[in-house]
Amino acid sequence: MANPLILVTNDDGIVAPGIKALVNVAKQFGEVFVVAPDKPQSGKGHGITISDPIRIRKVDVFEGVTSYECSGTPVDCVKLAKTVLLKDREISLCLSGINHGSNSSINIIYSGTMSAAMEAHLEGIPSIGFSLLDYSFEADFSSASQHIAELLRFILHKQKLQGNYLLNVNIPAIPYEEIKGYKICRQADARWIEEYVEAIDPKGQQYFWLTGSFDHSDMEEGTDNYALSEGYISIVPSMYDLTDYKGIKRFKFLED
Amino acid sequence: MANPLILVTNDDGIVAPGIKALVNVAKQFGEVFVVAPDKPQSGKGHGITISDPIRIRKVDVFEGVTSYECSGTPVDCVKLAKTVLLKDREISLCLSGINHGSNSSINIIYSGTMSAAMEAHLEGIPSIGFSLLDYSFEADFSSASQHIAELLRFILHKQKLQGNYLLNVNIPAIPYEEIKGYKICRQADARWIEEYVEAIDPKGQQYFWLTGSFDHSDMEEGTDNYALSEGYISIVPSMYDLTDYKGIKRFKFLED
Numbered sequence: 001m002a003n004p005l006i007l008v009t010n011d012d013g014i015v016a017p018g019i020k021a022l023v024n025v026a027k028q029f030g031e032v033f034v035v036a037p038d039k040p041q042s043g044k045g046h047g048i049t050i051s052d053p054i055r056i057r058k059v060d061v062f063e064g065v066t067s068y069e070c071s072g073t074p075v076d077c078v079k080l081a082k083t084v085l086l087k088d089r090e091i092s093l094c095l096s097g098i099n100h101g102s103n104s105s106i107n108i109i110y111s112g113t114m115s116a117a118m119e120a121h122l123e124g125i126p127s128i129g130f131s132l133l134d135y136s137f138e139a140d141f142s143s144a145s146q147h148i149a150e151l152l153r154f155i156l157h158k159q160k161l162q163g164n165y166l167l168n169v170n171i172p173a174i175p176y177e178e179i180k181g182y183k184i185c186r187q188a189d190a191r192w193i194e195e196y197v198e199a200i201d202p203k204g205q206q207y208f209w210l211t212g213s214f215d216h217s218d219m220e221e222g223t224d225n226y227a228l229s230e231g232y233i234s235i236v237p238s239m240y241d242l243t244d245y246k247g248i249k250r251f252k253f254l255e256d
Numbered sequence: 257m258a259n260p261l262i263l264v265t266n267d268d269g270i271v272a273p274g275i276k277a278l279v280n281v282a283k284q285f286g287e288v289f290v291v292a293p294d295k296p297q298s299g300k301g302h303g304i305t306i307s308d309p310i311r312i313r314k315v316d317v318f319e320g321v322t323s324y325e326c327s328g329t330p331v332d333c334v335k336l337a338k339t340v341l342l343k344d345r346e347i348s349l350c351l352s353g354i355n356h357g358s359n360s361s362i363n364i365i366y367s368g369t370m371s372a373a374m375e376a377h378l379e380g381i382p383s384i385g386f387s388l389l390d391y392s393f394e395a396d397f398s399s400a401s402q403h404i405a406e407l408l409r410f411i412l413h414k415q416k417l418q419g420n421y422l423l424n425v426n427i428p429a430i431p432y433e434e435i436k437g438y439k440i441c442r443q444a445d446a447r448w449i450e451e452y453v454e455a456i457d458p459k460g461q462q463y464f465w466l467t468g469s470f471d472h473s474d475m476e477e478g479t480d481n482y483a484l485s486e487g488y489i490s491i492v493p494s495m496y497d498l499t500d501y502k503g504i505k506r507f508k509f510l511e512d
Contacts, residue, residue: 040307042306042307043303043304043305043306043307044301044303045300045301045302045303045304045331045371046301046302046303046365046366046371047299047300047301047302047303047329047366048299048301048366048466049299049466050298050299050466051296051298051299053455053457053463053464053465054452054463054464054465054466055461055462055463055464056464073303075301075366076466079450079452079466080452080464082450083450083451083452084452084454084464106378106496108498109302109371109374109496109498110302110303110304110331115301115302115365118365122362122447123447151510154510155510159509165500165503165506165507166500167507168498181511182510182511183511184504184507184508184510184511185499185504186497186499186501186504187497187498187499189497191378191379194335194338194339195339196310196335196336196339196340198340199309201309205311206311207309207310207311208309208310208311208312208336208340209309209310210304210305210306210310210332210335235507235510236498236499237499237500237502237503237504237506237507238498238499238500238503239498239499239500239503240362240365240498241442241443241445242364242365242424242443242492242494242495242496242498243441243442243443243492243493243494243495244421244422244493244494244495245442246493247421247493247494247495248440248441248442248493250421250493251421251423251440251491251493252440253415254407254410254411254438254440254491255437255438255439255440
């Protein structure tokens with residue numbers, strides 16, 4: 001396609017630096033159309049808004065790029081883009097991010113960034129979610145942007161990859177030249193060790209606030225967390241079929 | 257274990273009829289402890305609350321059962337139960353539901369009911385999510401309750417199943433004797449065809465409201481949707497590894 005239509009979204013909100021960096025890269029590859037949350041939506045997973053109305057509003061955030069902010073979740077943004085705003089057009093690619101912080105390993109199931117990409121993927125649109133391993137607002141997206149541009153050039157222009165796919169791409173927060181390349185990985189079987197800060201609010205009521213640390217127990221070669229620790233960009237081809245096929249055999253006895 | 261500790265949660269909220277039915281079944285199998293959302297949380301997927309405090313409150317809803325309502329998502333309920341409320345005890349089983357409405361096929365990724373069960377599963381707790389194919393508040397849970405009791409008796413008492421698992425159980429909304437048995441299935445590759453109701457609010461502002469119909473395109477034998485249409489209870493063994501292992505081979509060229 002001469003000028004493919006690229007949908008860009010994220011979960012940190014339309015005014016986060018990460019999405020601006022991604023829009024600037026995406027512009028090199030086609031016509032960019034942005035629909036992104038009007039506020040941070042980190043950790044919203046595959047949530048959708050079903051019991052409330054959703055608002056969208058045209059905004060002027062990215063130069064020369066049609067952009068809407070949306071009151072819903074990242075998945076709502078993709079659904080509205082496909083069903084309403086771009087209903088008469090073919091979306092060639094969906095890019096989500098650049099997320100501020102890692103979406104490797106188990107983070108994929110909590111991540112609004114990856115859920116948005118997954119929603120587009122299950123609607124038949126090839127999708128890539130990008131995350132930089134730096135949570136801060138001031139994160140330096142320049143190295144990540146260069147690597148994303150190279151990856152897209154390779155996939156879209158050189159390989160002219162066809163068909164549907166969903167990629168979870170995580171990028172170490174190190175200078176451009178220190179990144180060793182790409183590793184195609186499986187999702188590490190690691191998790192969060194939750195803790196809650198327990199405190200009393202100004203009205204004397206108890207509250208809890210989620211915190212915790214990441215358990216890097218699965219650092220086997222071949223995992224995304226291992227690749228990242230070695231200075232590689234991790235790419236996990238992902239899917240929405242949650243069937244545990246080994247489990248089908250294990251539970252077959254119930255049919256008798 | 258003589259009297260196993262069973263955590264019960266849901267996504268329709270602690271005052272929904274479905275969770276009352278599930279608590280009544282669970283009581284036959286151990287000590288029940290409830291932590292459930294204080295309001296409907298359908299469609300929240302694997303969302304967690306990270307930018308706001310979470311409140312929990314002890315409530316008197318189920319006779320003889322310690323119960324808390326929680327201001328967060330279904331996944332928050334499970335995290336708080338495990339990390340705070342039951343931190344010194346071993347949870348033997350997590351039951352989520354009974355959901356008002358289907359969680360078959362792709363619904364698993366949007367479902368708060370299944371996400372709560374998945375969260376417990378990834379914390380090492382065997383978990384089962386139950387859904388009845390009837391969305392209404394007045395749904396008749398009596399047939400489903402009987403079948404759930406039988407399933408638990410079979411798994412826990414007769415087979416004494418060990419180890420971790422996650423089951424997505426959907427139950428047709430038909431009388432007890434019309435249900436033909438269990439089918440161990442894969443998740444059907446079906447999806448929602450979204451539509452948005454577009455309207456103007458009393459202040460003259462446009463809003464969108466999500467609706468849509470379910471696309472039953474994948475009715476192959478072996479899928480949950482096929483089993484349900486044939487009058488079986490569908491059981492999909494599920495998991496949180498979203499890696500597309502076939503995709504790893506497909507994208508290996510990027511490493512060169």
